[in-house]
Amino acid sequence: MTKAIQDFYSDDVSHCYGCGRLNEHGLQLKTYWDGERSISRYTPRPYHTAIPGYVYGGLLASLIDCHATGTAAAALYDLEGRSYDSEPPLRCLTASLQIEYLRPTPIGVELEIQGRIASVEGNRVSVACSILAGQIETVRGTVVAVGVPPSYLAKLAARAGQ
Amino acid sequence: MTKAIQDFYSDDVSHCYGCGRLNEHGLQLKTYWDGERSISRYTPRPYHTAIPGYVYGGLLASLIDCHATGTAAAALYDLEGRSYDSEPPLRCLTASLQIEYLRPTPIGVELEIQGRIASVEGNRVSVACSILAGQIETVRGTVVAVGVPPSYLAKLAARAGQ
Numbered sequence: 001m002t003k004a005i006q007d008f009y010s011d012d013v014s015h016c017y018g019c020g021r022l023n024e025h026g027l028q029l030k031t032y033w034d035g036e037r038s039i040s041r042y043t044p045r046p047y048h049t050a051i052p053g054y055v056y057g058g059l060l061a062s063l064i065d066c067h068a069t070g071t072a073a074a075a076l077y078d079l080e081g082r083s084y085d086s087e088p089p090l091r092c093l094t095a096s097l098q099i100e101y102l103r104p105t106p107i108g109v110e111l112e113i114q115g116r117i118a119s120v121e122g123n124r125v126s127v128a129c130s131i132l133a134g135q136i137e138t139v140r141g142t143v144v145a146v147g148v149p150p151s152y153l154a155k156l157a158a159r160a161g162q
Numbered sequence: 163m164t165k166a167i168q169d170f171y172s173d174d175v176s177h178c179y180g181c182g183r184l185n186e187h188g189l190q191l192k193t194y195w196d197g198e199r200s201i202s203r204y205t206p207r208p209y210h211t212a213i214p215g216y217v218y219g220g221l222l223a224s225l226i227d228c229h230a231t232g233t234a235a236a237a238l239y240d241l242e243g244r245s246y247d248s249e250p251p252l253r254c255l256t257a258s259l260q261i262e263y264l265r266p267t268p269i270g271v272e273l274e275i276q277g278r279i280a281s282v283e284g285n286r287v288s289v290a291c292s293i294l295a296g297q298i299e300t301v302r303g304t305v306v307a308v309g310v311p312p313s314y315l316a317k318l319a320a321r322a323g324q
Contacts, residue, residue: 053322058224160215
């Protein structure tokens with residue numbers, strides 16, 4: 001994939017703080033999927049610290065969250081045998097997030113977030129992720145992402161607008 | 163507690179993006195502990211969105227992360243029967259984070275993060291947390307936080323400075 005999965009999202013669902021291309025304050029994570037594995041890259045800002053010299057754990061959880069939901073969406077499109085810009089759009093929301101911090105993640109280097117599909121049950125996709133700093137795995141995570149239809153997103157949007 | 167646990171942290175460990183009072187870009191979360199329960203409050207910024215109208219899951223994970231490590235530190239001080247500003251300082255790092263998103267969290271309201279100690283085994287403290295929007299629980303999480311001695315933090319700082 002030469003285009004990130006998030007670049008196929010329509011404008012109205014591109015405001016996510018973690019991966020929305022229209023959120024100017026956000027992380028703007030981009031997930032590239034080759035049909036088997038996904039990769040994102042992100043260099044934490046100098047202020048994304050936990051203790052001095054190391055990356056904040058909440059940011060690392062955020063990177064895994066968005067990388068996994070993007071990966072899950074791409075995999076569901078593939079399973080349905082259709083292109084990422086076909087209608088109706090398919091988005092994934094996070095049901096649960098499990099993160100293990102294996103060792104402190106050094107700040108000041110580009111991180112690589114890797115993902116692969118662990119299981120699919122209906123619209124529930126489990127994605128296994130790792131974060132690497134240099135060649136060293138510092139964080140491991142599993143996300144259960146749920147594919148939701150546009151009607152559900154529209155219902156939520158209507159409720160938020162009330 | 164009229165002072166937040168984070169306000170007892172020394173300057174050199176007060177740069178955490180989630181709860182460091184000296185991180186001007188961060189969330190500056192404040193955890194208040196009464197010996198049995200802890201509470202933090204945070205109002206997400208308008209750009210902390212997932213889909214429009216709802217709070218980004220990575221931010222919610224971050225709030226639970228910092229609330230839990232602060233709660234764990236306070237509980238360990240209590241177990242040692244000493245005041246929060248006594249020497250040597252005691253800090254907790256996150257070993258693992260488990261988050262369940264029960265329902266979408268509406269944006270635009272102050273969130274309450276609640277914590278209680280689930281178990282303590284040596285220096286490993288398990289903290290159970292909930293996030294409430296209004297009176298409704300939207301997120302539940304468990305964090306395993308590990309109390310680390312100043313010598314460990316100093317070793318990490320030295321390695322980061324190399």
